[in-house]
Amino acid sequence: MxxxxxxxxxxxxxxxxxxxxxxxPMEVIDPGLVTTVSEIIGRIRERGDAAIIELTQSLDDHAVTDMSDLIFDKQRLSEFEQRISDAERSALKTAAARIERYHQQQLIQDWSIEDEYGSRLGQRILAMSSAGLYVPGGKASYPSSVLMNAIPAKVAGVPDVTMVAPTPGGKLNPLVMAAASMAGVDRVVTIGGAQAVAALAYGTESIKAVDKIVGPGNRFVAEAKRQVFGKVGIDMIAxxxxxxxxxxxxxxxxxxxxxxxxxxxxxxxxxxxxxxxxxxxxxxxxxxxxxxxxxxxxxxxxxxxxxxxxxxxxxxxxxxxxxxxxxxxxxxxxxxxxxxxxxxxxxxxxxxxxxxxxxxxxxxxxxxGTNHVLPTSGAARFSSPLGVYDFQTRTSIIDVNSQGAKALAEVAGTIADGESLAAHAMAARIRVEDPN
Amino acid sequence: MxxxxxxxxxxxxxxxxxxxxxxxPMEVIDPGLVTTVSEIIGRIRERGDAAIIELTQSLDDHAVTDMSDLIFDKQRLSEFEQRISDAERSALKTAAARIERYHQQQLIQDWSIEDEYGSRLGQRILAMSSAGLYVPGGKASYPSSVLMNAIPAKVAGVPDVTMVAPTPGGKLNPLVMAAASMAGVDRVVTIGGAQAVAALAYGTESIKAVDKIVGPGNRFVAEAKRQVFGKVGIDMIAxxxxxxxxxxxxxxxxxxxxxxxxxxxxxxxxxxxxxxxxxxxxxxxxxxxxxxxxxxxxxxxxxxxxxxxxxxxxxxxxxxxxxxxxxxxxxxxxxxxxxxxxxxxxxxxxxxxxxxxxxxxxxxxxxxGTNHVLPTSGAARFSSPLGVYDFQTRTSIIDVNSQGAKALAEVAGTIADGESLAAHAMAARIRVEDPN
Structure with missing residues (x-):
């Protein structure tokens, strides 16, 4: 051969x-796909759980009638750890521990500097409040991907992690569910497609909206992520x-x-x-x-x-x-x-x-220990492996004292004048002219 | 009043x-906008400079006939520093120096750890090779935004920074051009809209394609950024x-x-x-x-x-x-x-x-000194101020020795078996079974 x-x-x-x-090959926008996905997102936003159940029945060939059939909490997830072999459990545990140790190195930290006037300038770092993980179904449903997506979120300190994974025909993959349990995922919802992305972005009666959605999927999932970007954060399109x-x-x-x-x-x-x-x-x-x-x-x-x-x-x-x-x-x-x-x-x-x-x-x-979620199709020119930093946010901290405000008032005022923004100029200058 | x-x-x-x-208010996808922008991007990809000139004539009311009228290199840019007042130049210089000092603190650094087998694992940090900055025209054309977008790219070490800024009627803003010069922008192209985003993403005969596009714009610009995302990196939608x-x-x-x-x-x-x-x-x-x-x-x-x-x-x-x-x-x-x-x-x-x-x-x-490009509309839940880190990429570095490969072969092999990926399993195991 x-x-x-x-x-x-x-x-x-x-x-x-x-x-x-x-x-x-370069991607082109497919207007048909844009419209189809936009309609699915609209259905979830309008009708929530009812639309999730309909779409899961029709698109995933999964005869569910109630959301509780689709939602696995930590307790239900942990049971899957006993449904896999000892060798599998041990291998996943070793992998998880190594991934966690490597990702601990990526935590970004608060920092600040003091300028010549004694003002403090820096950044404060926080974990996001929640994250959603998309794990593909069918042939690309991998327990390793669960570890690679969930562990960085948990190392960052995200308190609430929801995983979605389509289960065509209702068939669960015990390795995937066990990996979710080991990685500390807070719940798994066995739904997929654009409807799962919409549910994570906008929330339904039973599914909480999250702050960021990560993980690869088919073209419906990729287009849905593109459309909800802005309402929530997304990772790269794989x-x-x-x-x-x-x-x-x-x-x-x-x-x-x-x-x-x-x-x-x-x-x-x-x-x-x-x-x-x-x-x-x-x-x-x-x-x-x-x-x-x-x-x-x-x-x-x-x-x-x-x-x-x-x-x-x-x-x-x-x-x-x-x-x-x-x-x-x-x-x-x-x-x-x-x-x-x-x-x-x-x-x-x-x-x-x-x-x-x-x-x-x-x-x-x-x-x-390194992450296997990596930029594809040349995206490494501008993006990075999935990491803890993808689940942390930075906030600028500005603590200017009266001396600093005085020193900078005319700099700000002059540029604001050049931009014809009079209130900006006055807000800077009044703190000198008319002190507290 | x-x-x-x-x-x-x-x-x-x-x-x-x-x-x-x-x-x-929550955004909804506008199919008409998607199609209009997709057509503009298609024209730029197919006909390059010729399409840029046509669109700049018709959409920006700017009677150009040659690309050289639209491109300002460092030499031409520097002349604008003399066309603004001493007070303006001094204020912009003070601002630029303070922004640069603050952003120097944000440079992320290479790191690595050694595991118990002596294998080295870490990340290498590089600046992107090129970046594009979109600066809006008209009432929102601000020299301060030029500094805020360009300085982080230059502190990161991006060697090639192209700025685009629409100039309706061909009217240049000397403060914007002077700020671009002071911030070290390598060239300004006085074009805007979806056509400018397309030119930065795909390149034309006269405009080099870049790796990432940042900066706010109107809804055509925002939709164009959404559509070229993947081919290039983008920042958040403002x-x-x-x-x-x-x-x-x-x-x-x-x-x-x-x-x-x-x-x-x-x-x-x-x-x-x-x-x-x-x-x-x-x-x-x-x-x-x-x-x-x-x-x-x-x-x-x-x-x-x-x-x-x-x-x-x-x-x-x-x-x-x-x-x-x-x-x-x-x-x-x-x-x-x-x-x-x-x-x-x-x-x-x-x-x-x-x-x-x-x-x-x-x-x-x-x-x-802090950046004024900040997440809006609640996006601070999942994104951060524009910074040097937006122009750096991380690469995972994996240097495993024979001892490490031996220790991990069965872990990788077992998980790969569970995922039905036989070549993955063999690639890990053969390095033990059949050593080099």
Missing amino acids: KSDIRRLSSDAPDFDAQIAALQA GPSEIFVIADGSVDPKWIALDLMSQAEHDEVAQAVCISPNDAYLDAVAEAIDALLPTMPRRSVIEASLKNRGALIVVEDLERAARLSNLFAPEHLELAVRDADQLLPHITHAGAIFLGAYSSESLGDYCV | KSDIRRLSSDAPDFDAQIAALQA GPSEIFVIADGSVDPKWIALDLMSQAEHDEVAQAVCISPNDAYLDAVAEAIDALLPTMPRRSVIEASLKNRGALIVVEDLERAARLSNLFAPEHLELAVRDADQLLPHITHAGAIFLGAYSSESLGDYCV
């Missing part, structure tokens, strides 16, 4: 065009997952083949790319893929993904490989090279960088 | 309904400005009247609210507003704003005032009380908190 992963060379005259074709590997030939090609395939098995439009100055090594990676493919339960997904968006690319040297990676700002980047620390400074934006032979993406996906 | 600012009391039986009526003042009666009512009016003069839908346990003090504030109104150049805007959305609210005590403020999570909150530090812990979310009699919002708007 041979995979159809493409082979590219930076020597080729049409190399730039081939690379452009590998980049994520695209297909990607891995780029820069390899010098020093790492077992079978390991790299598995890393590429573990990305490819997610999704037919996931992307797996290996870049190397060593053409013979890329041959070995291709052979390892071909040898491993027949053993893969998700073989057809892997084949489709490698054919659609995969590539093995030979370039002149590692620096060129780094520049090529920088062009994509990939979600995951493995530096499968002898001296990864030496190559690291050549890498600009990426979601997560895995250094050396032993840092497989798979460890990052589950248990090393 | 008497203002029509409403008087409310927490004793009133319909107080909750009156408060609900004061909250920001709503009307708000000030809440909690007053115990210890601060000159004229000062508070001016603080309320300085918010009201921005916009007919801006909101100015004063909450106090002291009814007689609220009378004095109302009298001060009435006395000052005739002196205000923007009197009609102030009157409309106070009538539409303003309020003087009497409550039983300062803690109730704090709870009321928390319900709104206002953009600006003044604690005009004798002991502001004592009241501060009762305040949860707000954009910026001004402590004591001398901390007027006006100083924060211009020159105290």
